[in-house]
Amino acid sequence: MKKILLITGPAGDAQGWGDLNTTQSIKKAIDDSGKTATIAFVNSMDEFYSSLEKNSFDIAWSALYHISGKSETIGMGDGAEKWLADIFDDKGIPYIGPNAETMKNLIHKTSTHKILKRKGIFVPYHYQLGTSDALPDIVYPAFVKPSYESRSVGIDDDSVVHSPEELKKRIDYIEKKFEQPALVEEYLPGDEYTVLMLGNGRHQAFLPGKVVVDPSRFGKYPILRSDLRGVGVTKIKPVSKKREELIELCSQAMEVLNCLDHVRADMRLDANGKPKIIEVNGIPGLKPIKSWSPQIFSMNYPSSDDPMEEYRKLIDQIVTSALVRYKIG
Ligand SMILES: Nc1ncnc2c1ncn2[C@@H]1O[C@H](COP(=O)(O)OP(=O)(O)O)[C@@H](O)[C@H]1O
C-alpha cells in the first residue's frame, strides 16, 4: 500500500491547503482510497528533518512552502534557510507539487508576473515598490497588495488607489504591516475566475470556475477582501463565456512556470474584458466544500450520494498524478 507523508505546521492555513482539520480531511480521503497517510506537524526545521527520518513513506506532500516562525503570513523566509522542496530534492525524496524554484516564483508574485510577461502571457502592469522607492508614472486606478501573501491578506477597499498620494500611503501601510514591499498593478475591474490545473502530461486537466460573491457583500469595489475569504462566502460557478480563453491562458502559464500535479491560477478581466493572470497558487486550498479546488472538482465531476466522495476523488487524482510522474504508481 502506498504511503503518503503529509507535512504541515502552525502556518498550514496561511501558507498551504488549510489548517490541521484540513490536513486530517486529506488524510481520511487518502486512507479511504486504498492508500495510507501519516501527518507530521512540524514547528521547526529540526522537527521537519526528524519527521523525514522517523516515518517510512513513498511520497511527501507539504502544506508548507518553508518553515517560518509566523503563522498568519507567508513571506519569503530569511533567504538563507532552504524551502521544503529544496530539501526533498537534496535528499531525492519524491514529493507532490512543483519544485522549489517554481514554488518561490509563485509565492513571489512579481516574479510570476515577470516570467509570464517575458513569454507574452497576459498579466497586469506591475511594479514592486517599497517605501523608499520613487513612484512610477502609472495609469490609475491601481491595485496595491503585499508581494508574497495569500488568502487576500492585506486586501481591502483601500487596495484600490487613485492618486500618487493614495499609492504612497498604501505602500507604506503594506511595508509596515507585512514587512515586505508592495506589488502595485493595473486594477482589473472585471469578473474574477480561477482555473484549476490537475495532473500532468497526457492526463492533465484544466477546470475553470467563475468566482462569485453575493454583490451585497462588496463595499466600494468587487474585490475579494480578506474578510470575504475562508468563510464560505466565495462560490464557484460554471464558466460559459471565455471558457477556452481562460483555459488557454492557464495552460500557457502552467507550462512556462513548470507547475505540477495541483496548481491554481487566479485571473480577472481588464477594462476591455481581456483575462489577465493575477497570481498562481502552488499549494491551493483543500478545505472540503469551501476551497476553490474542491468546489471546481465537484462542479465538473459530481457524485450522486456522498459529498465527500468528490473530495476523495480529487485528493486521489492529485496523489496518483505525482506517483505516476515518479513512476511509483
Ligand atoms: N490587479 C487586481 N485588480 C483587481 N482586483 C485584484 C487584483 N489583484 C488582486 N485582486 C483582488 O484581490 C484578491 C486577492 O488577490 P490575489 O493576487 O489573488 O492574492 P491572494 O494570494 O491573496 O489570493 C483577488 O481574489 C481579487 O479579488
Ligand SMILES: [Mg+2]
Ligand atoms: Mg488569489
